[in-house]
Amino acid sequence: MATLARWIDERVDLVAIRRNLFDREVPGDLTWWHTLGSATLTVFAVQIVTGVALAMYYAPSPDHAYDSIRYLERSVVSGSLVRGIHHWGASAMIILVMAHVIRVFTMGAYKYPREINWVLGVVLLAVVFGFGFTGYLLPWDQKAYWATQVGTNIAGTTPMVGGIIEKILRGGNQLGAATLARFFALHVLVLPLLLGGVVLLHLALVIRQGIAPRTDILEKEAPPRTDDPSYADYYRKRYSSSKHAGVRFWPDIVAKDLVVGAIVVCMLVVLAKVAGSGLEAPADPTDTSYTPRPEWYFLPFFQLLKVVPGSMESAVAVGVPAALFIVLLLLPFFDRRSTRALLHRPVAAFALVGILGGSGFLLGQSMREMTPNAPEVGRPLSSAERSGRALFKRQQCGSCHAVGDQKVEKKDDTPDAPDLTEVGLKHSPSWMHSFIEEPLRFHPDSKMPAFGPPTLSHQEIEELSQYLSSLRGPHGLSRQPEYRDTFPEPAKPKENP
């Protein structure tokens, strides 16, 4: 073993790696808040691993996306658990990354010499939100479809270039197959590579610069501003003395980091087991009763759009996030005072409380106003069946036929028509197709009009039949259909005179 280690060390210089990575000195008195960054990294690793598993069962096409997720949830061993971990992991990433930003902000750790690392961190924050935005379209359920509809429309309100951005995001004019493929590519290729790359830079800088020491150590007798020529010297002296009084990265810091990471990951697994990840009905572009709602971390912003007047809309929808992002990016360049503790920085404290309080308020308001969307009863309809449902409404079949709770308003001239609540148990789709096309063939005294071409095309009749076949009453899923199809004698060919 020792010989092997020496053999490798001779070639790759393991000792140097150990010395620089694991044995480096870290200031003492680091709080538990200092573990937030590494906890984010742990969850990111979990997201990669679970994401790979999900990608193996996922089909990024509107035809199959929803069904592939349902298959994963129902038929794949541990499938719903893996998806649950990934789902809650996304929320955890957001919470941890925000908490990490707040920690760095309150401790003034973005100041000299860590300005660049703060900028990288802000980029990472944006990428994490990008993951959330591209991720929840993928299941192609109602929430996915509508939240993305709203999201891409917001991007479309950008002044000047909005139209182009919207089309590029969607891969065309409308949300559809191209959008899903695009978001999939962004979610599993572009963003992970981007995040991974920037994380490496972020960590390299942390290793090079070390972790910022306690705020009071860098405040005593400090020059008032960090761009003061004497500040670099002051900083170097203070920092090296605090490092020498500190601990080693391994195992002191690593142990703490990994304990927090383990707790977070265990919580994810518990949440995934207990709460699952939810899958709404398949995306239905014509469902007017559906109230779109984004993931919780976009809710404050969503709520903000409700309270601004229309004329301010595009300014707020694009302006607020863009302004926040730019202010965060530039923060270390306009805040050059050397005070670090939040209590000594009234403006920063005020801004932090304002933003957190405002977001919290909007989030709370938005959660309170939530009306749960009616859950789809029974089996979710396929796209053909949904087309059929629209045709059913469009042809006003319901003005003669009752379906479930939708009763017929009786007028004097309304013909008696069968109740269709359980028609799917009584007749096969192919029988219904023939019947709808030409009812008189079946019942010579039927009052039902013929819907065969040109009124409806055969495709439309088929969709209508598919929809009717899905009507199986309240306990339809547990009942077997017993078809009573009787076909009339085929019409005899006319004899030649």
Added chain:
Amino acid sequence: MRNEPEPLVEDAIAAESADPIAIGRRGFLQMSAAVAAAITAGVVGVPVVRAIASPALAKPVVDNWVKVADDIAVLDIGVPIRVDFVQTQDDAWITNRALNGVWLYTEDGEKFKAYNGHCTHLGCGYMLAKDGKSFICPCHRGQFDIKTGAVLGGPPPRPLDELETEVRDGSVFVKYQDFRLGVAERVAV
């Protein structure tokens, strides 16, 4: 040690840069590296960017007339009705049955107004308010007048998108179109 100049290279560079025309061996190599890198990035990057960004040039759908009501006689007067319709539509590599909807409104049973079923704010489907006098969008509480489509409240930046209608042989046809959402001007997509 680190900050001491390396005399040989420095001298060579100084000698080279003394002559404004000659770029010298080092300059030539630098330029070759830059050109090689630019060619590599360009021959791959240009087609990739074009492929990714080409949907920006997507053209709006033109002349999509849809029959939304078979018989004008059965349409209620003064009450907007929502008509959903199904169309075969090309969605990238999929041929889809797309469902869309319009709201039809008539005051005299002869002239029809049709509004695109998407709220002009961010594209949610709006519905008739309980009092039947306005449309209400559930997403951000946009409110529209049923008679004109004008904004009565909430964030929508422009009135509902009115569509061209035509009555042919007692049936109502609508020229269905979608428009860019969330902006004040009406731009077809």
